[in-house]
Amino acid sequence: MTDTTIRTVTPAQAAQATVLDLTHISKLYSGVAALSDVSVEIRSGEVHAILGENGAGKSTLMNVASGTVQPDGGAIVFDGETVTLTPTVAARLGIAIVYQHPAVLPDMTVLENLQVSLPASVFDGGPDEEIAERLLDGVGLDVHLRDRVELLTVAQKHLLEIAKAFAIQPKVLILDEPTAPLGQASVDLLFSRVRKAVAEGVAVVYITHRLAEVRELAQRVTVLRDGKFRGESAVSAITDAELLALIVGRQLESTFPPKHETVEGEAVVFEVAGLSGDGFHDVSMTARRGQILGVSGVAGNGQSEFLRALAGLTPFTGTVTVDGVEKHGHQLLREAAFMPADRHAEGLMMTLTVRENAAVAALAKFRGWWLLSRKKELGRVTDTLQSLDVKAPSLDAEVSSLSGGNQQKVVMARTLLSEPSVVIADEPTQGVDVGARAEIYRILREVADSGIPVIVNSSDSKELEGLCDKVIVLSRGSVVETLTGRDVNEQMMISAAVHSTTSSISTDRSAAVPTSRAGVRRFIQGDYAPSALLVAVVVLLGAFILTQNDRYLSAFNVSTVLLAVTALGFIALGQTVSLLLGGIDLSVGPLSGFLVVIASFFVNDKKPVVVILVGLLLMVVVAVAVGFVNGSLIRFAKFTPIAATLAMYIALQGLSFVLRDGPDGYINSDVVAVIQLTVGPIPVAFIVLVAVAVLAEFFLRRRRWGWRLRATGSDEESARRVGVRVNRTVILGYVLTSLFTVLGAVMLMGQIGVGDPSQGVGYTLSSITAVVLGGTSLLGGRGTFIGTLLGALLITQLLNATTFLGLSTLWQYVFQGLLILVAAVAYSFVRSRRRRAAA
Amino acid sequence: MSNATMRETNRLTTSRFRIAPGFVAIAIATIALFAVGGLLAPSSVSHSAIVGMLPFAAVLAIAGLGQMLVVQQGGIDLSVAGGISLAVVISTHEPAGDDSKLGPAILMAVAFAIGAGLINGILVSRLRLNSIIATLGMNALLYGAVFAVSGGTPRSTTKLLASVADGTTWGIPNAAFFAIGALVVVSVLTKKTVAGRRFEAIGANPAAARAVGLRVRVHQTLSFVWAQLLYCLAGVLLAGITNQPTAFQGDSLLLPSVAVVVLAGTSLLGGRGFPISTVIAALFLRQLQQFVLALGVDTSVQTLVQAIALAVGVALYSVNWASVRRRLITPKTSQAIPV
DSSP states (O other), X not given: OTTSOOBOOOHHHHTSOEEXXXXXXXXXXXXXXXXXXXXXXXXXTSEEEEEOOTTSSHHHHHHHHTTSSOOSEEEEEETTEEEOOOHHHHHHHTEEEEOXXXXXXXXXXXXXXHHHHSOGGGGOSSOHHHHHHHHHHHTTXXXXXXXXXXXXXXXXXXXXXXXXXXXXXXXXEEEESTTTTOOHHHHHHHHHHHHHHHHTTOEEEEEESOHHHHHHXXXXXXXXXXXXXEEXXXXXXXXXXXXXXXXXXXXXXXXXXXXXXXXXXXXXXXXXXXEEETTEEEEEEEEETTOEEEEESSTTSSHHHHHHHHTTXXXXXXEEEETTEEEOXXXXXXXXXXXXXXXXXXXXXXXXXXXXXXXXXXXXXXXXSSSBOHHHHHHHHHHHHHHTTOOOSOTTXXXXXXXXXXXXXXXXXXXXXXXXXXXXXXXXXXXOOHHHHHHHHHHHHHHHHTTOOEEEEOSXXXXXXXXXXXXXXXXXXXXXXXXXXXXXXXXXXXXXXHTOOOOOSSOSSOOOOOHHHHHHHHHHHSTTHHHHHHHHHHHHHHHHHHHHOTTTTOHHHHHHHHHHHHHHHHHHHHHHHHHHTTXXXXXXXXXXXXXXXXXXXXXXXXXXXXXXXXXXXXXXXXXXXXXXXXXXXHHTSOOOHHHHHHHHHHHHHHHHHHHOSSSXXXXXXHHHHHHTOEETTEEHHHHHHHHHHHHHHHHHHHSXXXXXXXXXXXXXXXXXXXXXXXXXXXXXXHHHHHHHHHHHHHHHHHHHOEXXXXXXXXXXXXXXXXXXXXXOOTTSSOOOHHHHXXXXXXXXXXXXXXXXXXXXXXXXXXHHHHHHHHHHHHHHHHHHHHHHHHO | OHHHHXXXXXXXXXOSSOOOHHHHHHHHHHHHHHHHHHHHOGGXXXXXXXXXXXXXXXXXXXXXXXXXHHHHTTOOOTTHHHHHHHHHHHHHHTTTTOGGGHHHHHHHHHHHXXXXXXXXXXXXXXXXXXXXXXXXXXXXXXXXXXXXXXXXXXXXXXXXXXXXXXXXXTTEEHHHHHHHHHHHHHHHHHHHSHHHHHHHHHHHOHHHHHHHTOOHHHHHHHHHHHHHHHHHHHHHHHHHHOSSOOTTTTGGGHHHHHHHHHHTTOOTTOOOOOHHHHHHHHHHHHXXXXXXXXXTOOHHHHHHHHHHHHHHHHHHHHSOHHHHHHHHHSOOTTOOOOO
């Protein structure tokens, strides 16, 4: 009976035009059907809610609709035409999607995030700032355009994502659980905004778990379960009970071990009281000996955060008591065995063997006299793995070669071997095949029977129903229901979750900062604070030297220092590009030397102008080739940037020596004179350097090219989702690094005046020093060309200062070392404080 | 029948000695290098050539082992140059030819090494600095110390140090024994002790190690300390081997120390280390130098061969060869690949 689908269509709605028609969509993931034969019609001018449990296929269906996932069967019809969707095509057709996890670039400002993600046409007809303000106002996001997105709360990032979706004035707007992180005021504003869009004829797809929101907003609802279509109806024509009946009722093939027989008066072995932390609030529960505790709720409502706190990984307030003893976080970290949901990220050491992974938490128990006893280790590990029936080619197989189920059993073996005081399992059967599931349930039950408390989080209510003796249901971080005995069933859990109306505890307003101080704060947190600091240091240092030696500002010294800055300056500008991408280019130093060696064959006295020009052109061609090879090795051959550019470093050094075994080939004196031309005391080359740095800075801040570069370095995955072509950006970035190095090589050529194969190498490390001093992060995504220029200036000034102050070489090194360490520590300190403030 | 095979596959076996693929590659390459040397340039494998090469290979091997420990924790140590140079000048300048002062000088070098390693480690693990920046700054500070000690002028070593470091026992250079000693210590500590096994696990996945409750930051810090101690040993040996060591003796070891680690198959992203392969890789690079010298080819060719060896080595570990093979076997017809 429950399988009869309900289709009721009122005449009024039939009149509305279908914009997007998904017909008979199927999608398989490694043989398992995520969607089978699902059809949904999206009509303009109405909100269509998609309901279903965790894993029912809602998100997969929407990924199909937005083109990020290609279906294995079925057709997508847009405005009457069958289309093949990709993210680009979808964007062009006007399909916008707001993901549960916002695709924002943390290192860039709010404005820049909008600029890089949205088509240029959005900003037609007005200054970018004005249009951006309007977009933010539309969703009630109250942040400054120049705030870094990293500083925004989760809710604010979400609103930014929603603003981006509205900005392209979509025909179809897909919202995936949009209200989860939002406070009530933002939810109300979002709903009114959605209603307004619907009134204008936009088709809205609204994915949710909450019946209340469906009632409030949607006109039509489709229910999915287990990847199958369960029913569609007008919201007004269906009761809550009928909807709930459609959602629940999954079939589960696994068998469960018998539950714990509750005996009155059994000892409480585990107690959590008033536990609060990031993402959950005032959670309490108890377990008697032999009980398995379940944590239920819609995915992302604080369950994982709660478990991580119990494992001692994140701080909490409140008390955790195990066997009558209160445990602190660091004790839990050592004593509790945590089985993380993401086995790749933090469950296993994927490159190590099965034996090493199983043994890692219990190594101290295998100690012989003072070395590890191989016999003890093998004995215990093999016994445990075999008792869990782990199937692996051998104990020495890399754990990554095992199936998901066997990997999870290795985690369990590690857990058992460590003899924990409590076991905390986050999604223990995620990615595990059906056969292994039953065994994992059995093992967890055995652990609980032995008196160790077991806490399980699962997004699968059916699993908790079968496994647990007691279940708490979390919604937005708070307990909304505690179920025991016969009440531990899917129906009760889902009902508690979907009827919940608690609003999110996280706030979507940043802590109020007095506006007079806000500007200062924004500057300190901005990219230019290091530059200001460097200017101050350069001026102070200069003033100090001047008091010691009044020839310091003589025309000769000024032009010597400024000329010396140029070679390092240009090369460091190039290095900045690589670092902004989150990479590094070690080959810039040898490249500059190699280019000079090349020049020394062409740019000589008595050579015709044409030959000299050919020589300069050749330098450019070689540099482009080097950058291209570096970038390609990194992107396509998957070399780490250090490995790729280190190989290039050695190769270029070798090539220099192949061409010249010693200094030879004097550079044309006229060319040198041109390179070293000065206007008053200021070298023309230095003016060019400043102009190039300012121009590069302009492109970095104000042009799409710069946004894309920083987006790629900031967060590659998000950059890809907002439409940046990552491979191309990275390779062109390395080419650009090499091209800047050409300019540096020209200056170097003027300075040394001869093709010397041993020159230039030192620029690799000094360029990195200059860039770091300028405040560019080695993590990518943030930095400035101006800062780099100042960094190069400061280094050169410092070297010059030691001679002027009559200090020995010793101080050159000490100053350089201290400078880079102090700067790096200071920048890192500011950054971590900033992040803590945001969290 | 099928039952028997089932049981067979379910039994978990292990072998006492596991052979890493990187070991096979570098060992074969080294043997091939000696064989080709014997054929094309017999002087490169002469007794005197090998005895002359071994001490330098030993120094590189020891420095490489230190670099390996840092790379295992996902870092990279640029202060290897300063660390070695400082040990060189301390062990030559402080005693100033007086053998009785050699002991205290070496102790002083060790103290500097521990200090430098601790600072590196704290900067990286506690203050979350990128290891490139931290060790770049430390390298400059170490060179400051080099100039404070020596003023930048070279001085020759004491007789005792020269006889120990540059002498031979049973016809084998003593330095080689030091390298083997360092290899044994590093191998046993990382593979056979509780701390060493935790160390490798942390390098392989710090997040998972933390979830298990291991002390991630302590191990990360110690990796830099151990590395500096090994550089110190390499520097002291180098002071004895070289007649007139310069103040910049360590510079030429920076890139080769990274190269041998990479050639040995240790991932720059961290994880398992391969001490034996690292030592063989050091032997390979130094013998390559001998071979090229004996051939009478320009020395620059040797640098190029090093670069190619490094690129091939990294490609062996980085490129997903299975997918390349698949793509080559089933070429897509006339599909333009967007670049």
